[in-house]
Amino acid sequence: MTKKKLLITGGAGFIGGNFVQYMINNYPDYEIYNLDLLTYAGDLIKHSEIQDMDNYHFIKADISDRQTIISLFDKEKFDFVVHFAAESHVDRSITDPEIFIKTNVLGTQVLLDAAKQSKVEKFLHVSTDEVYGELDFDPSEFFTEDTPLAPNSPYSASKASSDLLVRAYHETYNLPINITRCSNNYGPYHFPEKLIPLTISRVLNNEKVPVYGDGKNIRDWLHVYDHCAAIDLVLHKGVNGEVYNVGGHNEKTNLEVVETIIEELGKSDNLIQFVEDRLGHDKRYAIDPTKLEKLGWKPTYNFETGIAQTIQWYLKNEDWWNQIISGEYKDYFKNQYSLD
Numbered sequence: 001m002t003k004k005k006l007l008i009t010g011g012a013g014f015i016g017g018n019f020v021q022y023m024i025n026n027y028p029d030y031e032i033y034n035l036d037l038l039t040y041a042g043d044l045i046k047h048s049e050i051q052d053m054d055n056y057h058f059i060k061a062d063i064s065d066r067q068t069i070i071s072l073f074d075k076e077k078f079d080f081v082v083h084f085a086a087e088s089h090v091d092r093s094i095t096d097p098e099i100f101i102k103t104n105v106l107g108t109q110v111l112l113d114a115a116k117q118s119k120v121e122k123f124l125h126v127s128t129d130e131v132y133g134e135l136d137f138d139p140s141e142f143f144t145e146d147t148p149l150a151p152n153s154p155y156s157a158s159k160a161s162s163d164l165l166v167r168a169y170h171e172t173y174n175l176p177i178n179i180t181r182c183s184n185n186y187g188p189y190h191f192p193e194k195l196i197p198l199t200i201s202r203v204l205n206n207e208k209v210p211v212y213g214d215g216k217n218i219r220d221w222l223h224v225y226d227h228c229a230a231i232d233l234v235l236h237k238g239v240n241g242e243v244y245n246v247g248g249h250n251e252k253t254n255l256e257v258v259e260t261i262i263e264e265l266g267k268s269d270n271l272i273q274f275v276e277d278r279l280g281h282d283k284r285y286a287i288d289p290t291k292l293e294k295l296g297w298k299p300t301y302n303f304e305t306g307i308a309q310t311i312q313w314y315l316k317n318e319d320w321w322n323q324i325i326s327g328e329y330k331d332y333f334k335n336q337y338s339l340d
């Protein structure tokens, strides 16, 4: 029997990287192709243990490079595509939106053309709850798959645009697609520009932690391993053309998250510094995952255990994040924040 070929884009990043490991562990009979441009957010250190395996292949390429992508699909004839590659940080999209359009919108369209031409069995587009905009603080309101798209940041607008293109390729060309829209992930290899790893790394170095506005904005946190299991399920069991929301009912204010990390590390709340709010800062995200639960998924981590394990991971893997925060990240951080 010929092996199934799975292309994972963005497999050198946070979630894509965890998904590559998940698929290598759970599907030894698949050929796994990881395509990534290795931008500031991607590295292959996370795959050093699998890099020589026969069923793992790395391709350095830009998803918006049409010629390269079309000829790759022509040659390899992938069965499945799981598309993570993106510019993913909201703050960077506020400072410099253009690359978000090139990668997230144009890059997705190039992949869709390639997938259509080579007749893939499934194109799974990994999207975000941010495409729905924001919710009020009323705890009875949730994002469902029918919530209208109302993105507020250049990042979420670029993701919503790509979602609409994916939908259109299903409606127009009958491309077999799914879209997953997940809430905020946390876990191993989360890049230290994002709230949780930024807080862990700075608290460990006894440095101030910037909290935007009054810290009362709410995010709905999900462990990255639970997200990987959800994508696996949708890839193999999702109904063609359908959207699935992914989230585990884990709403926390940003201040609660930061205080939990500080307490877990035995440090003082004096490390918190309230700073100017993010422009267009979405108040609250909260996912209703009923549709995915009906397909057979449920989260396995509660936040308390998940965050404690994540902190332990960052303690054991200081080399990984130290090498990031001592590089070009230093300039990014200096331009982004003015801290005491």
Ligand code: NAD
Residues within 6 Å of the ligand: 009, 010, 011, 012, 013, 014, 015, 016, 017, 035, 036, 037, 038, 039, 040, 041, 042, 043, 061, 062, 063, 064, 083, 084, 085, 086, 087, 088, 089, 103, 107, 126, 127, 128, 129, 159, 181, 182, 183, 184, 185, 186, 191
């Ligand atoms: P990340 O920034 O950690 O990783 C992105 C990866 O994409 C990096 O390895 C980068 O090198 C690669 N990449 C960027 N531009 C590329 C290009 N032009 N061609 C090829 N590769 C390129 O992102 P993440 O947090 O792992 O997010 C992955 C996906 O999941 C994104 O599509 C994001 O929108 C979505 N998502 C993220 C979250 C979250 O909480 N982080 C939640 C829901 C959905």
Ligand code: DAU
Residues within 6 Å of the ligand: 088, 089, 090, 091, 127, 128, 129, 130, 182, 183, 184, 185, 193, 194, 195, 196, 198, 210, 211, 212, 217, 218, 219, 254, 278, 285
């Ligand atoms: O909801 C899913 C989204 O989650 C993904 O689509 C994005 O790719 C991912 O980056 C994430 O977006 P957020 O903007 O929610 O994540 P971030 O970690 O940047 O911020 C989380 C919250 O913390 C947000 O309300 C802003 C706040 N924050 C963030 C940073 C970086 C701070 O208060 N201080 C900070 O320094």
